[in-house]
Amino acid sequence: MPDLLADAFERIQSEVDGAFDAFLPVPQDTRARLVEAMRYAAIGGGKRVRPLLVCATAQLFGVTRQAAVNAGCAVEAIHAYSLIHDDLPCMDDDDLRHGKPTLHKQFDEATAVLAGDCLHALAFDILTMPDTSNDPFVRAELVAALAKASGHEGMAGGQMMDIVSDEQNYDLRQVTRLQQLKTGALLAASVEMGAILGRIPPEGRTHLRAYARDIGLAFQIADDLLDVEGDEEKAGKALRKDEGQGKQTFVTLMGRDAARAQAEMLVEQAGQHLASHGSDAALLVELARFVVKRDH
């Protein structure tokens, strides 16, 4: 990983941890357990790809760091809640996440459902804070983008398509659509929110949306490859799950080599969409490359 990207990850990880620590003081009453659970899920885990996407995009448009980190935390709170709920016994029934016991294992299922719900609400709470933006129009736009990307028309809708995929025999078009919703929508929202903070109107975001669409798909292809080839210890979660469930993925539908070639093509293309920004977009270009090279 080049220094530019390694430094950027280190910085955002520390900023996001610090922000969640400040957002989530533990109350002196019986809600303490709930807030402890939220902190367990939100602090000290995950690569923070989504907050970095928000910040790297916002940086193109001279947005203050504080605003971008806050918006990044909102996306990350949505991502964290979705992982908690996805890991539940009635969903994927996973025991391990970011190398630690999943939330319902460490606490209990009821606390996991509630802590997820509270991180969900926290995301929108953060977006309406004055230090996220002092312009209410920007705040309302951020909320609209994140609500749309996370609900039934986005991430959660994709999760539903994934759940029923055992009974379906999805083709490549359908798997692509599923992943565009399940993973792509929130990655795209991250980029979109960086542009919203920069007061870029929708028609000025076309190339950013194209970048986001490409890295979203590349990300998921890489995830499918990782499920087949990855190291469980580095990944910090259970792998080889797709095969066990007989699930259609980019790898089963395309084969490993074609999948890898496709991911690399998408990353190349993603970088080209940002050509007009020149070297200002170096971090976003590196981030696109990282998405397919990561081993966890």
Added chain:
Amino acid sequence: MPDLLADAFERIQSEVDGAFDAFLPVPQDTRARLVEAMRYAAIGGGKRVRPLLVCATAQLFGVTRQAAVNAGCAVEAIHAYSLIHDDLPCMDDDDLRHGKPTLHKQFDEATAVLAGDCLHALAFDILTMPDTSNDPFVRAELVAALAKASGHEGMAGGQMMDIVSDEQNYDLRQVTRLQQLKTGALLAASVEMGAILGRIPPEGRTHLRAYARDIGLAFQIADDLLDVEGDEEKAGKALRKDEGQGKQTFVTLMGRDAARAQAEMLVEQAGQHLASHGSDAALLVELARFVVKRDH
């Protein structure tokens, strides 16, 4: 129930059902099951007390009906998601809600978790629609009020206090605090959002907040009485649950007679807070009375 209130309930029930029907077209793909589940929970059930509170408050300030109904649907979407998650086996494990099988009984647990999450996101999506308000400041304020009221500092925090109440021996002060969060916060947000739509600044909302606080507590005392004295068929849900769990409630801590007297005192007081609005507040006053008289 006087005609004024009966007519208002009939109208809001039909408006909320119509709005959710329009918000939730069933997609032609494998997300259909998810959206069907959202519709099952959101359409044709519940008294719609919260949307009526939004509309009755908004009406004091000349807000358009469409805006008030939309904001009411957002609160109701939060309420609906919380019921779905509360009913889950790992939470209250209930089989019956609004006289129908609970969502996880009718569909399955994974769908219930996701449908709840999607109604949660839909709430914020609705609040950012231009026909909820064409003023982004109002939209952002609505989001802030609802996010705060529903997260760990509000409804979900109260739910956590309720979950751990078996191990605790709450006194009256603690039960009051729990209920102010669990039930009161969302009722208060309903009134607050009506005032936000009316562009009433925070300092002009004090009497409305006082009204909301009083009816919130009265509502919960009535709920505790209903749990002891009510008819399961009319209630459309399981009753006598508090007793079985050895839980402290207003009824166990105060006794039935004192609890009933307290609820009636609160309703009286709630009405007095609105004296300055004269007969314009008749619907809110009737609604306060209904809260303690309802048999379901």
